[in-house]
Amino acid sequence: MKVPLLDLKRQYYSIKDRIDQAIKDVLEKTQFILGPQVKKFEENVAKYCGAKYAVGVASGTDALLLSLRACGVKPGDEVIIPSFTFFATAGVVSRLGALPVFIDMDLMTYNMLPDQIEEKITEKTKAIMPVHLFGQCADMDPILEIAKKHNLKVVEDAAQVIGAKYKGKKAGTMGDLGCFSFFPSKNLGGAGDGGMVITDNEDLAELLRKLRIHGATQKYFYSMVGYNSRLDTIQAAILDVKLKYLDEWSEKRRKKAEIYGRAFKGTDIVTPKEDDFNYHIYHQYTIAVKNRDRLREYLIQNQIGCAIYYPLPLHLQECYKGLGYKKGDLPNSEKRSEEVISLPVFPELTQEEQEFVVQTIKGFFANK
Numbered sequence: 096m097k098v099p100l101l102d103l104k105r106q107y108y109s110i111k112d113r114i115d116q117a118i119k120d121v122l123e124k125t126q127f128i129l130g131p132q133v134k135k136f137e138e139n140v141a142k143y144c145g146a147k148y149a150v151g152v153a154s155g156t157d158a159l160l161l162s163l164r165a166c167g168v169k170p171g172d173e174v175i176i177p178s179f180t181f182f183a184t185a186g187v188v189s190r191l192g193a194l195p196v197f198i199d200m201d202l203m204t205y206n207m208l209p210d211q212i213e214e215k216i217t218e219k220t221k222a223i224m225p226v227h228l229f230g231q232c233a234d235m236d237p238i239l240e241i242a243k244k245h246n247l248k249v250v251e252d253a254a255q256v257i258g259a260k261y262k263g264k265k266a267g268t269m270g271d272l273g274c275f276s277f278f279p280s281k282n283l284g285g286a287g288d289g290g291m292v293i294t295d296n297e298d299l300a301e302l303l304r305k306l307r308i309h310g311a312t313q314k315y316f317y318s319m320v321g322y323n324s325r326l327d328t329i330q331a332a333i334l335d336v337k338l339k340y341l342d343e344w345s346e347k348r349r350k351k352a353e354i355y356g357r358a359f360k361g362t363d364i365v366t367p368k369e370d371d372f373n374y375h376i377y378h379q380y381t382i383a384v385k386n387r388d389r390l391r392e393y394l395i396q397n398q399i400g401c402a403i404y405y406p407l408p409l410h411l412q413e414c415y416k417g418l419g420y421k422k423g424d425l426p427n428s429e430k431r432s433e434e435v436i437s438l439p440v441f442p443e444l445t446q447e448e449q450e451f452v453v454q455t456i457k458g459f460f461a462n463k
């Protein structure tokens with residue numbers, strides 16, 4: 096049996112008529128840049144999350160970049176982020192001429208450790224950017240408390256968690272700004288790149304709307320130098336159709352995670368921990384094992400899709416050599432980068448396929 100890590104075709108065919116119609120509507124209206132579908136989707140995401148404003152941008156990366164710009168991050172500033180995350184989290188900080196300051200993560204939830212933040216705060220620190228990794232929110236209360244005490248902005252990298260909840264609050268609504276990605280493989284994915292920022296702050300929302308159109312206050316008059324970063328109208332139309340199914344898909348992911356959890360109980364496999372106060376939506380189902388690279392080979396041989404998120408923490412990346420970090424600085428991130436492997440957990444994964452994944456992994460450990 097061949098089991099993919101993710102199969103977007105199954106999702107498409109389950110809602111094909113609606114998606115096709117939505118695309119056709121955009122083509123017929125020909126209002127391709129910031130068309131009515133963008134506004135409608137922004138309103139629906141804001142409503143879905145319980146936020147006042149939503150601003151569609153070109154990607155999750157741009158959502159982070161424009162958010163930090165809106166928070167006033169400038170060259171020489173510092174932004175505190177976890178090291179164990181997708182590169183974009185750090186890349187946007189660097190692109191603004193600011194310095195990423197990396198901290199370690201919890202071994203069981205993969206999210207940043209709030210008690211390491213305060214010691215890294217200097218007079219140059221401008222913001223904290225927690226990442227809600229793999230579908231589960233970071234422990235936000237202590238992060239927000241530290242930010243308030245030191246007068247720092249909080250930008251949530253919620254690229255992997257649209258629909259997840261922390262103490263009943265939706266991901267992205269707790270910081271000053273929350274950033275989503277609609278990259279095709281995300282839980283709410285488009286047919287290309289896309290992103291969005293949500294906020295309750297009217298001034299920040301207005302600033303973001305300006306930044307995405309080159310910094311223009313009105314056409315051909317610029318109060319600042321901005322970007323060309325808009326959510327594409329076709330993407331918005333597709334995503335608006337998919338948003339209606341998101342909760343159903345998240346529930347299905349949770350069920351599959353539960354099945355894995357039960358199947359691997361009592362083995363040496365470290366399964367992801369869902370904090371009591373969290374509603375995890377399992378963007379990834381990531382386990383940690385001792386013989387990770389051999390397990391990976393074995394899964395590939397058995398035609399089971401898997402991936403390593405992430406094989407090298409950001410503080411050890413070549414491009415950040417100049418920051419002076421060395422091996423051993425963030426031990427949890429370094430340890431897990433050698434142990435993690437993500438398994439198929441997409442909503443349309445069949446029971447039979449999942450059973451095959453479980454049995455193959457159990458077989459690997461029985462024979463090693």
Ligand SMILES: *Cc1c(COP(=O)(O)O)cnc(C)c1O
Nearest residue numbers: 154155156181183254276277278
């Ligand atoms: C996907 C992702 C991003 C970037 O989103 P794009 O839409 O691909 O630009 C940023 N941060 C995290 C944690 C992500 O997973």
